[in-house]
Amino acid sequence: MANPTAAMLVIxxxxxxxxxxxxxxxxxAGQLTARGIDLKEVRVVSDAPSAIVDAVRALAKAYDHVxxxxxxxxxxxxxxxxxxxxxxxxxxxxxxxxxxxxxxHYDRRGTELNAARLRMARIPDGxxxxxxxxxxAPGFTLQNVHVxxxxxxxxxxxxxxxxxxxxxxxxxxxxxxxxxxGEGDIAGPLADLAKALPDLSLGSYPFQTxxxxxxxxxxxxxxxxxxxxxxxxxxxxxxxxxx
Amino acid sequence: MANPTAAMLVIxxxxxxxxxxxxxxxxxAGQLTARGIDLKEVRVVSDAPSAIVDAVRALAKAYDHVxxxxxxxxxxxxxxxxxxxxxxxxxxxxxxxxxxxxxxHYDRRGTELNAARLRMARIPDGxxxxxxxxxxAPGFTLQNVHVxxxxxxxxxxxxxxxxxxxxxxxxxxxxxxxxxxGEGDIAGPLADLAKALPDLSLGSYPFQTxxxxxxxxxxxxxxxxxxxxxxxxxxxxxxxxxx
Numbered sequence: 306m307a308n309p310t311a312a313m314l315v316i317x318x319x320x321x322x323x324x325x326x327x328x329x330x331x332x333x334a335g336q337l338t339a340r341g342i343d344l345k346e347v348r349v350v351s352d353a354p355s356a357i358v359d360a361v362r363a364l365a366k367a368y369d370h371v372x373x374x375x376x377x378x379x380x381x382x383x384x385x386x387x388x389x390x391x392x393x394x395x396x397x398x399x400x401x402x403x404x405x406x407x408x409x410h411y412d413r414r415g416t417e418l419n420a421a422r423l424r425m426a427r428i429p430d431g432x433x434x435x436x437x438x439x440x441x442a443p444g445f446t447l448q449n450v451h452v453x454x455x456x457x458x459x460x461x462x463x464x465x466x467x468x469x470x471x472x473x474x475x476x477x478x479x480x481x482x483x484x485x486x487g488e489g490d491i492a493g494p495l496a497d498l499a500k501a502l503p504d505l506s507l508g509s510y511p512f513q514t515x516x517x518x519x520x521x522x523x524x525x526x527x528x529x530x531x532x533x534x535x536x537x538x539x540x541x542x543x544x545x546x547x548x
Numbered sequence: 549m550a551n552p553t554a555a556m557l558v559i560x561x562x563x564x565x566x567x568x569x570x571x572x573x574x575x576x577a578g579q580l581t582a583r584g585i586d587l588k589e590v591r592v593v594s595d596a597p598s599a600i601v602d603a604v605r606a607l608a609k610a611y612d613h614v615x616x617x618x619x620x621x622x623x624x625x626x627x628x629x630x631x632x633x634x635x636x637x638x639x640x641x642x643x644x645x646x647x648x649x650x651x652x653h654y655d656r657r658g659t660e661l662n663a664a665r666l667r668m669a670r671i672p673d674g675x676x677x678x679x680x681x682x683x684x685a686p687g688f689t690l691q692n693v694h695v696x697x698x699x700x701x702x703x704x705x706x707x708x709x710x711x712x713x714x715x716x717x718x719x720x721x722x723x724x725x726x727x728x729x730g731e732g733d734i735a736g737p738l739a740d741l742a743k744a745l746p747d748l749s750l751g752s753y754p755f756q757t758x759x760x761x762x763x764x765x766x767x768x769x770x771x772x773x774x775x776x777x778x779x780x781x782x783x784x785x786x787x788x789x790x791x
Contacts (some may be wrong), residue, residue, distance in 0.1 A: 491663030
């Protein structure tokens with residue numbers, strides 16, 4: 306059976322303007338790969354309702370899971386929850402269980418649960434809460450969309466909260482070989498090997514260090530044995546240029 | 549007049565698998581913002597022809613410019629040029645001027661221009677070459693799509709090659725204020741100010757350091773004077789919590 310598929314939707318003007326460098330994509334990609342869920346696409350969109358709604362609809366239809374990051378805080382530019390409700394045509398309001406989580410959290414800190422903070426308890430109808438052990442305000446899963454915070458520490462904690470509950474597939478195993486030859490010299494033999502091993506994916510990622518050209522050849526597949534065998538073949542093909 | 553809009557298409561399994569952390573998005577975002585071209589969307593797709601073709605068609609239709617990174621080297625997994633030709637329904641073949649650039653480059657290095665390297669001279673009909681001062685193999689512009697390499701040093705050099713030729717808009721000016729209050733306390737007054745200043749965009753980006761909560765409030769706009777004035781208002785509103 307094929308692995309479950311996934312997409313990620315990153316919501317945030319600050320990434321598109323170059324102010325902030327996204328960190329969540331790389332984290333999620335590694336976590337999903339380890340669990341056998343294939344991340345097939347990532348989209349980064351601005352804080353505009355139509356951009357968010359259109360993207361989540363398209364991705365939710367095309368993939369088994371969608372993971373979003375960003376836009377679920379208390380300020381006026383946090384519009385993700387409303388956009389999700391709108392994308393799926395459901396109502397949204399403050400939910401008692403989410404409110405109770407926030408009330409307990411702010412009570413412990415001696416902080417007022419004011420109107421702005423209460424916005425973080427607005428949850429679309431039919432969603433399940435995602436636990437946030439870092440700062441309490443929950444994320445939520447609505448149908449096949451998992452809505453999480455943009456702050457990396459909170460995003461990572463929320464990913465940890467939901468991943469064990471998702472059905473994974475066969476995790477992809479990968480090994481790599483460093484070849485100290487220009488990609489143009491690697492390309493021919495590599496293409497032949499890739500053709501001979503249709504169950505594996507062979508990728509070539511060039512680098513340049515101190516004026517010397519080389520490439521990391523990465524072999525990916527479900528069978529660790531087949532991957533290891535392909536690695537041995539690469540070492541043989543490229544001889545002393547490979548390591 | 550509104551600024552030109554842009555999208556970026558990052559092509560590469562290695563980013564979706566978590567093996568590599570993309571660096572080109574952040575670079576391009578900063579460059580475009582400085583030039584007054586608004587980056588509205590980024591998509592990361594896998595090395596699958598249908599994924600690349602569908603994404604580039606959708607983005608080329610929706611935005612003034614599309615910038616792609618990745619998949620234009622000499623190996624079997626470098627399929628971007630063919631996908632672009634297919635997306636726009638044009639032919640692709642080795643082009644004499646691109647071939648001459650490669651021949652001169654490899655001649656200087658005493659390296660053979662073999663069949664694999666010659667693939668990098670395959671250019672879709674009607675495209676203009678993009679200069680690559682780092683490693684010679686050119687990118688190209690086909691209609692409103694700028695096709696560039698994935699290796700960061702080459703990507704950056706290609707961006708530098710084309711940006712001066714693109715019509716920019718009014719560059720966005722931004723200033724930020726650090727407010728040492730929880731976002732829940734910032735949200736109310738910030739929403740009021742955002743409402744009063746419809747020509748500016750006010751974003752709140754929370755952080756947590758040593759258990760203390762705060763947020764960077766970023767003001768963006770075309771008028772440096774208006775942005776500076778808004779910053780002064782924020783400093784007044786949040787008093788000694790702001791800096």
